[in-house]
Amino acid sequence: MAPDGPPVRQTARVTVLLWIAALSLLVWLWLAGCHGLFWRTDVRLPPHRPPARWPQVAVVVPARDEAEVLPVSLPSLLAQKYPGRARVVLVDDHSSDGTGALARSLAAPGGLELTVATPPPLPPGWTGKLWAVRHGVELAGPDAEYLLLTDADIAHGPDSLADLVAAAEGGRLDLVSQMARLRVETGWERLIVPAFVYFFAQLYPFRWSNRPGARTAAAAGGCSLVRREALERAGGVAAIRGAVIDDVSLARAVKAAGGRTWLGLAEQVDSVRPYPRLAQLWRMVSRSAYAQLRHSPVLLLGTVLGLALVYLVPPVATVAGLVAGARPVAAAGAAAWALMAGTFVPMLRYYGRPPAAALLLPFTASLYLLMTVDSAVQHWRGRGAAWKGRTY
Structure with a gap:
């Protein structure tokens, strides 16, 4: 049969x-x-003590058509309780929605000094964000020992800058980056956003990235404090000028030049940009x-x-x-x-x-x-x- x-x-x-x-x-x-x-979500800012001397810091904010979020994010930077000298440089990347004028109107007495500038036209080979960052780094001047590169949609708690600098000084770190907590207010945000961070951590395990000498290197572009000396040693912003994923490229450049990097989840750094629809x-x-x-x-x-x-x-x-x-x-x-x-x-x-x-x-x-x-x-x-x- x-x-x-x-x-x-x-x-x-x-x-x-x-x-x-x-x-x-x-x-x-x-x-x-x-x-x-x-x-695991326990990779948070390393324990730190106030340094003996607070180094000078410049906060560089590239902004293109960010009038919707600036009223929430920029005041949080200007209100930083930083014991040393700090200033904010917002680079208006040829916006069409009045970003530059709005930024100037948000400056408040008693807050950090604010400079608003527009970069020259975008040259070939550069992404717009990195060209704006380069211009902001130049305006920060040579006296800024640290540069906080943060996006225009990121709001910081009042002690965010001080905590970042103290962690960098105490741990002798050249790059300290925190992945901002993204919005999860709408149904699609609640479904997509936690998985986005989960997948990023799976692609770049934070513990591996933070290990000196490890091949893995990553950062979060919304909040990255970099030591100026380490940035220059890595070739400056020009070294990653065409990178679309600029945060990871920055971490790789700093680490390849012998710098120590750290990446973890944030506790007082939040993105205020809304993504109410799946298409966004x-x-x-x-x-x-x-x-x-x-x-x-x-x-x-x-x-x-x-x-x-x-x-x-x-x-x-x-x-x-x-x-x-x-x-x-x-x-x-x-x-x-x-x-x-x-x-x-x-x-x-x-x-x-x-x-x-x-x-x-x-x-x-x-x-x-x-x-x-x-x-x-x-x-x-x-x-x-x-x-x-x-x-x-």
């Missing part, structure tokens, strides 16, 4: 799915225990995702397959195993899904979200997968890394 075809094929499919689910589980076991404990969050991610992959189709394919294996296989294997009555498949998928969710819970708590929301991470990861593919498509169409009227 001929063998029964369909049951044999079904058994083969179950076997293949079991192997894939088991591989996903093994990857999650490695990620949870051996990947720099990326999922989509653009935030997709404009730089393919640049992160060095515009490589091979890396893109590997990333898509990796995201599918790590984030999509566990729920698929769980459901398929239950439907087919294949308990080993369902068990492997459920175990991987549980590990995934468990590593996401600390980030959800950091953002004040309920732990049960961790079960939605596969869905969020699927959105990020599509954003990454869209980033590559936009690049191939000549519209990659578009931001505020400029395409790089």
Whole structure:
């Protein structure tokens, strides 16, 4: 008699799915225990004492069409309680919404000195943000021992600058960066934002980045205090002039030049930029995702397959195993899904979200997968890394 075809094929499919689910589980076991404990949220500003002497600091804020957020962010910088000498340099990058005039109107008596300037026209080979930062660094003058590079949408607690400088001085750090806490007020923000920070930490485990001599190096562009001497040793802003992901590029340059870097989560540094709609969050991610992959189709394919294996296989294997009555498949998928969710819970708590929301991470990861593919498509169409009227 001929063998029964369909049951044999079904058994083969179950076997293949079991192997894939088991591989996903093994990857999650490695990620949870051996990947720099990326999922933990306890990497905060190192303990520090006030230095014997407070060095001079210049806060450099590149701003292009930021009139919507400046009334919240800029006063928080001007109100810094810094024991030493500090000033704020806001570089109005040829805005069309009155950013420069609004910034001047926000200067208040008793606050830090504010300088508002406009850089020369953007030269070839530079991104607009880094050209503005370079102009701000020049205006800061040679007496500024530290430069706080912060975005126009970042609000700082009153002791933020003092804490950053004290941590840098006490730890002899050349770059101290904090990942600002992003807004999570709308439904899409609550779904996308915690995962954004979680994925960034998975890509650049903070503990590895903070280890001297380690190859991993990263920073958060919204809040990076850099020692001027270390920046100059790394080649200045010009060394990363064309970088779309400028924060990571800065950390790599400083570390490659022998500097010590530190990156962690913030406690009094917050982004005030709203992302109420999915389309806005989509653009935030997709404009730089393919640049992160060095515009490589091979890396893109590997990333898509990796995201599918790590984030999509566990729920698929769980459901398929239950439907087919294949308990080993369902068990492997459920175990991987549980590990995934468990590593996401600390980030959800950091953002004040309920732990049960961790079960939605596969869905969020699927959105990020599509954003990454869209980033590559936009690049191939000549519209990659578009931001505020400029395409790089």
